[in-house]
Amino acid sequence: MKKYVYFFGGGAAEGDMTMKNLLGGKGANLAEMAGIGLPVPPGFTVSTEVCDLYYKSRKTIPAGVKAEIEKNLKKLEKAAGQGFGDPKDPLLVSIRSGARASMPGMMDTILNLGLNEKTVAGLIAKTSNPRFAYDCYRRFVQMYGDVVLGLKPVNKDDIDPFEAIIEQKKHEMGIESDTDLSADDLKDLVARFKAAIKNKTGHDFPEDPMKQLWGAIGSVFGSWMNERAIAYRKLYDIPESWGTAVNVQLMVFGNMGRDSGTGVAFTRDAATGADTFYGEYLMNAQGEDVVAGIRTPLPIADLKKDDPKAHAQLEKIRHILEKHYADMMDIEFTIQQGKLYMLQCRVGKRTAFAAIKIAVDMVDEKLISEKEALKRIEPDQLNQLLRPIFDPAEKDAAIKGGRLLAKGLNAGPGAATGRLVFNSVDAEAWAKRGEKVILTRIETSPEDIKGMNAAEGILTARGGMTSHAALVARQMGRVCVAGCSELAIDYGRHVMTVNGKTLKEGDWISIDGTTGQVIEGKIQTKPSEVLQVLIEKSLDPKKAPVYQTFAKVMAWADAHRTLRIRTNADQPDQSANAVAFGAEGIGLCRTEHMFFGEGKIGPMREMILADTLEQRKIALAKLLPLQRKDFAGIFEVMAGRPVTIRTIDPPLHEFLPHEEKDQRALAAEMGISYEKIKERVASLHEFNPMLGFRGCRLGIIYPEITEMQARAVFEAAAATKKKGIDVGPEVMIPLVGHVKELAHQEKLVRQTAEAVMKEQGVTFKYLVGTMIEIPRGAITADEIASVAEFFSFGTNDLTQTTLGVSRDDAGRFLRPYVDKEIYAKDPFEVIDRDGVGQLMRMAVERGRKTRPGIKLGICGEHGGDPSSIEFCHLIGLNYVSCSPFRVPIARLAAARAALLNAPETKTSKAAKSKKAGRKR
Ligand code: PEP
Ligand code: MG
Numbered sequence: 059m060k061k062y063v064y065f066f067g068g069g070a071a072e073g074d075m076t077m078k079n080l081l082g083g084k085g086a087n088l089a090e091m092a093g094i095g096l097p098v099p100p101g102f103t104v105s106t107e108v109c110d111l112y113y114k115s116r117k118t119i120p121a122g123v124k125a126e127i128e129k130n131l132k133k134l135e136k137a138a139g140q141g142f143g144d145p146k147d148p149l150l151v152s153i154r155s156g157a158r159a160s161m162p163g164m165m166d167t168i169l170n171l172g173l174n175e176k177t178v179a180g181l182i183a184k185t186s187n188p189r190f191a192y193d194c195y196r197r198f199v200q201m202y203g204d205v206v207l208g209l210k211p212v213n214k215d216d217i218d219p220f221e222a223i224i225e226q227k228k229h230e231m232g233i234e235s236d237t238d239l240s241a242d243d244l245k246d247l248v249a250r251f252k253a254a255i256k257n258k259t260g261h262d263f264p265e266d267p268m269k270q271l272w273g274a275i276g277s278v279f280g281s282w283m284n285e286r287a288i289a290y291r292k293l294y295d296i297p298e299s300w301g302t303a304v305n306v307q308l309m310v311f312g313n314m315g316r317d318s319g320t321g322v323a324f325t326r327d328a329a330t331g332a333d334t335f336y337g338e339y340l341m342n343a344q345g346e347d348v349v350a351g352i353r354t355p356l357p358i359a360d361l362k363k364d365d366p367k368a369h370a371q372l373e374k375i376r377h378i379l380e381k382h383y384a385d386m387m388d389i390e391f392t393i394q395q396g397k398l399y400m401l402q403c404r405v406g407k408r409t410a411f412a413a414i415k416i417a418v419d420m421v422d423e424k425l426i427s428e429k430e431a432l433k434r435i436e437p438d439q440l441n442q443l444l445r446p447i448f449d450p451a452e453k454d455a456a457i458k459g460g461r462l463l464a465k466g467l468n469a470g471p472g473a474a475t476g477r478l479v480f481n482s483v484d485a486e487a488w489a490k491r492g493e494k495v496i497l498t499r500i501e502t503s504p505e506d507i508k509g510m511n512a513a514e515g516i517l518t519a520r521g522g523m524t525s526h527a528a529l530v531a532r533q534m535g536r537v538c539v540a541g542c543s544e545l546a547i548d549y550g551r552h553v554m555t556v557n558g559k560t561l562k563e564g565d566w567i568s569i570d571g572t573t574g575q576v577i578e579g580k581i582q583t584k585p586s587e588v589l590q591v592l593i594e595k596s597l598d599p600k601k602a603p604v605y606q607t608f609a610k611v612m613a614w615a616d617a618h619r620t621l622r623i624r625t626n627a628d629q630p631d632q633s634a635n636a637v638a639f640g641a642e643g644i645g646l647c648r649t650e651h652m653f654f655g656e657g658k659i660g661p662m663r664e665m666i667l668a669d670t671l672e673q674r675k676i677a678l679a680k681l682l683p684l685q686r687k688d689f690a691g692i693f694e695v696m697a698g699r700p701v702t703i704r705t706i707d708p709p710l711h712e713f714l715p716h717e718e719k720d721q722r723a724l725a726a727e728m729g730i731s732y733e734k735i736k737e738r739v740a741s742l743h744e745f746n747p748m749l750g751f752r753g754c755r756l757g758i759i760y761p762e763i764t765e766m767q768a769r770a771v772f773e774a775a776a777a778t779k780k781k782g783i784d785v786g787p788e789v790m791i792p793l794v795g796h797v798k799e800l801a802h803q804e805k806l807v808r809q810t811a812e813a814v815m816k817e818q819g820v821t822f823k824y825l826v827g828t829m830i831e832i833p834r835g836a837i838t839a840d841e842i843a844s845v846a847e848f849f850s851f852g853t854n855d856l857t858q859t860t861l862g863v864s865r866d867d868a869g870r871f872l873r874p875y876v877d878k879e880i881y882a883k884d885p886f887e888v889i890d891r892d893g894v895g896q897l898m899r900m901a902v903e904r905g906r907k908t909r910p911g912i913k914l915g916i917c918g919e920h921g922g923d924p925s926s927i928e929f930c931h932l933i934g935l936n937y938v939s940c941s942p943f944r945v946p947i948a949r950l951a952a953a954r955a956a957l958l959n960a961p962e963t964k965t966s967k968a969a970k971s972k973k974a975g976r977k978r
Pocket of ligand 2: 831855
């Protein structure tokens with residue numbers, strides 16, 4: 059019979075950490091911790107497969123699974139020595155979700171399940187603590203009422219209905235803090251909560267523990283499809299089909315008095331990556347109190363005073379876990395009357411800074427290999443290292459000028475400036491219309507996820523370094539200042555006061571997530587440390603620790619990648635930036651971009667407006683020295699690295715003005731009639747310019763343009779070579795669909811090259827090749843390769859022509875297409891592997907068949923996208939080319955593609971199967 063439920067506890071477990079797909083992250087790690095002898099309260103995991111069954115059975119739990127759960131419940135009763143629903147000594151359990159990938163706070167949790175009017179008496183008798191028992195009961199009814207029975211706030215500015223009842227009660231009693239509520243007050247709250255539930259749902263609160271259990275398990279499975287879980291999955295590419303597991307576990311109590319407590323911690327600093335135990339705890343508190351930000355918790359170091367034994371034990375566990383998992387872990391623990399329990403461990407989320415630092419440090423500590431370190435850093439995380447910081451002088455001036463409003467916790471490093479908004483709906487709406495916003499909340503909750511994503515930065519009044527705001531902001535790479543208790547926020551009026559100043563919605567504010575400072579007004583940002591070292595060359599690398607770590611990772615990436623990384627650049631300064639970032643060549647120089655530069659658009663327009671070949675040649679002669687200068691500048695910077703220069707590509711009308719006012723001005727400037735310009739623009743009009751007179755078609759009809767461009771390239775190459783600098787020109791013909799198109803252009807280019815070498819008395823090597831960017835080019839790649847010495851995939855055009863989707867007009871429907879999952883990703887951002895990708899694969903095979911040594915690359919925008927880079931690696935391209943600022947990301951992505959797709963060696967396979975078989 060198929061197994062759906064896995065037990066853990068008492069030093070053994072039916073599952074282990076390799077079973078994440080089946081048991082979810084939480085379940086697999088609870089099993090692992092139990093298996094290695096850490097103190098884990100016993101329990102069982104209902105597998106993710108049941109989630110699927112639940113939805114297939116019209117949201118019910120199949121009878122067979124129910125029976126298996128009941129059997130495991132018996133086992134749990136035995137392990138705990140208590141009975142579920144036993145009025146004398148009741149077993150209480152927690153019910154928690156746990157998907158394959160961690161989705162913090164996105165799904166539902168219920169604690170203290172099993173309490174009712176009878177069992178609460180048993181809990182009182184057992185603990186002699188009626189206040190504690192009613193506090194548990196009150197929390198249980200509140201959570202169950204919210205999660206299972208649906209009593210939640212309706213509008214964005216509403217407060218929670220249960221919190222409203224608590225506030226009312228406190229008001230009646232004339233008390234301020236929850237901790238001043240007596241056992242009788244809490245008992246009364248339970249009654250009021252139940253009445254509110256009856257009032258809203260028409261049903262009594264379920265007293266039968268089994269009924270409570272089925273309701274809770276069902277609602278955890280149900281929460282897989284709640285709005286915030288769906289939004290989160292979209293954001294992090296988590297497939298709906300994965301489902302969640304449900305963990306049912308013996309309750310342990312952090313709220314049993316002063317010798318009890320609860321906390322969360324990271325085995326290293328999740329913000330900076332420093333090797334320090336980093337966490338928070340609260341004594342006499344339960345469950346979500348620490349992360350919910352309701353009370354500001356204490357730093358973990360203080361636990362040494364509060365409970366030295368538990369602190370020492372935790373320090374030990376911290377090292378055991380890091381060694382066992384060889385990673386930075388995120389843990390949850392509870393101390394019940396001086397006894398420590400581990401409730402969760404998972405690989406800890408971290409900032410990009412921390413991810414990189416921890417990976418590098420762990421290589422130094424010999425915990426992991428270089429390869430493993432590379433696998434752990436997501437290429438896009440490098441973006442965070444390239445992001446701006448505040449200009450220190452401006453920030454100093456702002457602080458000296460009295461604009462420092464307050465200081466909170468430095469929860470998500472970086473600098474952000476934006477306008478104040480007080481809820482997520484507004485944050486999203488403002489960001490949509492192009493405003494930069496700082497989302498400012500008393501505390502955030504999982505409902506705020508979309509607003510947090512839309513904001514530049516997040517500021518909260520409550521909560522610690524591990525609060526929801528802090529965790530999620532770090533994961534998203536958002537700047538975050540949390541727990542800034544000086545802020546008094548009034549959601550209703552959309553204002554906040556801080557140290558006597560009042561700021562309203564829309565006011566500018568700046569937050570420094572590295573120091574925790576909150577500053578009034580705008581502050582200019584400046585380039586990151588990496589940019590200061592590499593691009594501005596204004597910072598000594600020895601004084602730049604972040605840069606040093608970055609450089610180490612880049613060096614390792616370079617050692618493991620097989621793809622070369624080039625850049626798309628049209629100017630010497632862009633090329634220099636790209637080289638500083640590690641580019642090994644230029645994969646695409648769009649010559650037409652140069653025509654918009656200083657002094658060039660005039661002769662270009664003259665060329666287009668020319669009536670005769672003679673006139674056109676006169677205009678081209680003016681363009682020649684200008685282009686030659688540009689190319690020479692690039693060759694010098696690139697110093698012998700390959701430089702792919704593409705002949706003119708866009709339709710000519712793009713170079714002429716379309717407004718009457720501009721056309722008249724041009725006519726006056728050129729001394730020709732306005733009518734003539736108007737008539738020429740009209741004659742160049744095309745219904746589908748992208749499929750019209752562009753690409754190699756221009757050079758075939760006007761060969762003199764190709765000749766001029768080839769001459770500019772080769773004369774620049776000759777001049778650079780004469781200066782003693784090596785050159786690597788590669789002339790690329792765009793939009794080729796037929797080998798004869800390429801042959802025509804190739805002949806011109808080669809004739810020009812030979813002529814220039816003879817004239818200048820120098821020789822240099824050069825290549826002639828083509829873009830593969832229309833389907834016919836890919837299909838006939840074997841023929842085209844008989845002429846082309848290289849192919850560069852123009853995946854922008856190849857995507858538009860393969861999909862029949864105009865890259866300029868796709869905006870209207872492509873987003874909804876992605877939302878509807880017709881395409882999983884925007885195919886103009888990430889290569890559509892099944893469509894466009896198959897054409898690329900075919901072209902690679904056919905091209906290599908004709909010319910085995912053919913050079914293959916990509917220069918469409920996809921060349922900077924990690925998933926597309928992986929695909930390029932898989933089909934065997936030689937290089938990818940991307941924008942200069944994405945070069946570091948491409949280097950890392952290429953290394954990861956090589957490592958993650960390396961054929962498994964015999965030894966690693968054997969090690970894996972040994973591990974998998976260890977406990978079964
Ligand atoms: C392409 O089509 O992918 C390409 C690089 O060329 P362009 O974007 O200039 O058309
Ligand atoms: Mg193109």
